[in-house]
Amino acid sequence: MKKGFNIFGARKIAVTISLLVMAASIAIVATMGLKRGVQFVGGSEIQVKFKEPVDISDLRTAFKKNGFAHASIMQITGENEFIIKLKGKAGDETAKGSKISQRISVIFQEASKEQKTSLFDLNKTNPTDLAYLMKKDNPLKIDANKMIGENRTVYDDIAEKIVQARSDRGDFFNSMDDALATVTQPEVKAFLTKSCTLGNYIKMKEDTFSPSISSEQTEKAILAIVMALGAILVYISIRFKFDFAVGAVLALVHDVTISLGMFVLFKQEFTLPVVAAFLTIVGYSLNDTIVVFDRIRENLKIVKTVPLEQVINSSIIQTLSRTLLTSLTTLFVVVVIFLFGGLALKGFSFPLLVGIIVGTYSSIFIASPVYYFVEEHFYKEK
């Protein structure tokens, strides 16, 4: 067997560093606390987009003035878009009715200097509601029987075109002529001109969670991660040996702990997609470990006289290139998601980014030493 670097020889330093970083991670999580999203604490999250620039401090003042002192408001960098969060008790209220939602709409209306009117808002509407408006009035006098149920009518097509045009113009129409440019039927044009208006803000997204469902979500998330770990432990025990499984799962615990520590340190918010990211770390960061273990298993069959330490070291070195390469390709795409996937996916890709890097490290420096330790202490005599 070829001799090379003694990577395995550095295990004591590596394990010490890892233990320190893990302790630091636990300390960070314990002191700073996990910043949980509305899904986990109950409450509302609203994303709003304004037509004209609105100052964030004005918006904050407006929320305070209307009795939402606890609202946290954040601006999406470079956009006229804001995310407003009402957590905890505020969420409790929110869950009880849509009145809060309406009060918030009034704040947006004032902040964007939108006129109060009962007309139908073409900037806010979706195709379904717009089509429904036209169907009720029926300016083209279509046979009513043809509009029942899911029959597509010319109104659906008109509505779809108007909303598509709005999306092409960056979510807002500037004038009614502009809004109705795609409408060819004069009757429809007249009807819409008469009954519609153009608002100055749109709610991009609005989520409300009642606290009763939230605490349940937290439990379920933890349970899912723990159960996945357990299932993987069983699988590796069957495919390899129990001592390998201990190494693999401790490496996973290492990866998840440090990822969580970094996650909290960088003040990321714990949401449902983040749970998905952590479960992906659990599944994926194991891949590299398995490659190394697979090689140890193979080498142990070939050479019986070489000390275990040496077998492990050469197995790590033999598989080093593939360990690094597989992580690299995955890291490429995670960086792409992080940089270009938009705000919603940013929180999701952050733990993955950390998890993949830490996972690669642990498959080289943590998994095998643990396996070695268990093997030497519990299996050696047999």
Added chain:
Amino acid sequence: MKFKILFVVLLTAGAVYYIYPPKEKINLGLDLQGGIHMVLQVEMKDAMKAELDNSKSNLERILKDEKVDVKQVKANPEQLKIMVTGVSEDKVEKTEKIFDDYMSRFNVSDDGAGDYTLSFKGAEVKEIRKQAMRQALITIHNRVDAYGVSEPIIQRQGLESNRIVVELPGLDDPTRVKKSLSEPGWLEWRLLAAPNSFKSKEDILAANNGKIPDGTAIFPSEPSANGGIVWYLVKDRVELNGNDIKTARRSSDQFGSPTVAFTLNQAGVSKFSRVTTEHRGERLAIILDKKVVSAPSINEPINTPNAQITGHFTIDESEDLAIKLRSGALPAKMTFLEERTVGPSLGRDSIRKGVRSTMMGLIIVMGFMLFYYKAAGINADLALILNMLYLLGGMAYFHATLTLPGIAGFILTIGMAVDANVLIFERIKEELRNGKTPKSAIDAGFAKAMSAVLDGNITTLIAALFLFQYGTGPVKGFAVTLSLGIVASLFTAIYVSRWFFDLRLAVSLNIKKLSI
């Protein structure tokens, strides 16, 4: 070999067939196309109480008919029990027979001294829950259909829960839908016990010596246009209810005010005719969800099935009421546990960013594979493209839904899918370094890398499975794309990429050097 080619070609053609045109074949989740996602809880306590009240009234009627005098029949809604007290000794046998004959849904316990406690049997509780869920699902379906939402999803969350998931693609104003789904729509006609309305509850009590007369109850009115409420003293007996209505629609009266016109069924007509004949001159209150909508006087006997409800309706309200009457009543109150609304523009933006990220991920990974593995990189890249095709084809075939996290799963698959290729290629390289010929190096590379490839992917699959089990909506979408991606990548890496190697070996049998 020929069979292999045919298989891959057929599979690819199948995938393309299922995907094309992608706009119609790939289901977009609510977070991508915009819409409302709600989780509602059926308040089972309400449903049980309603059943209990029903049984209690039945029992009272039967005892009266059979001339069994008892001191009291009382329902305890908290413990879901009916208490019968003060049965005289000579009627004990008869009473117990009545319990046997008519109250078979209850366990009867003899408390001594002519007192009895009746409680629902365990199986009945289950049955009531089941029926309530069924009715809730049907009613919600009917109400949602009335709004003309295309392809709504209405289903029970899990097999045993009291929760219903409602997804309404394309809508983004939950207020009205929410109102329509949360209000049970219990409609009742009852006679007024006092001809006039009162300004407050206290006025009613004052007029009746401080206590509510037996067999009556106090109900508030719907708020009028200026928000005012009046109170009515109403008889307990329900003359007609929503079940007696065949159909209903929005209409207007002679002054053009919105009303709801309805048609009674056979049973409804005879009940209505009887009450209007016997109680001419009295007022009949129309009560919706425990609020009096209106209380018209009975001027003459009505024998026709057509009638209308007037009230302080707006056009939308009268439309909503008609929908409720048509769709039937909900078995209980609904609580909203979760409500997510995505406007139409956010979804389009997410798709745009998703497509862009996918393209960038593909270019970077494919470029890297070409750069690092040269000609063998082409194998991996072709396998990757096929992988994407199969993944999309699989999603279309299984009618899986693409969500925003699903897009992330899709991009992640690009990076993970080449992992199997990397493992195999590195192994081939190693075998080449050990002096093997290209052919045997390829054979050995695939054979020896297999166990690591399988084990690595299966652990990821295990995690994805738990995620599927745990997740709702969007997260489930991620689990689905990730799982399908893993399966597709196993197939392409082990099977398709191998086939490309074989193809190259077949072209020049005595290849000396393998570009890898």
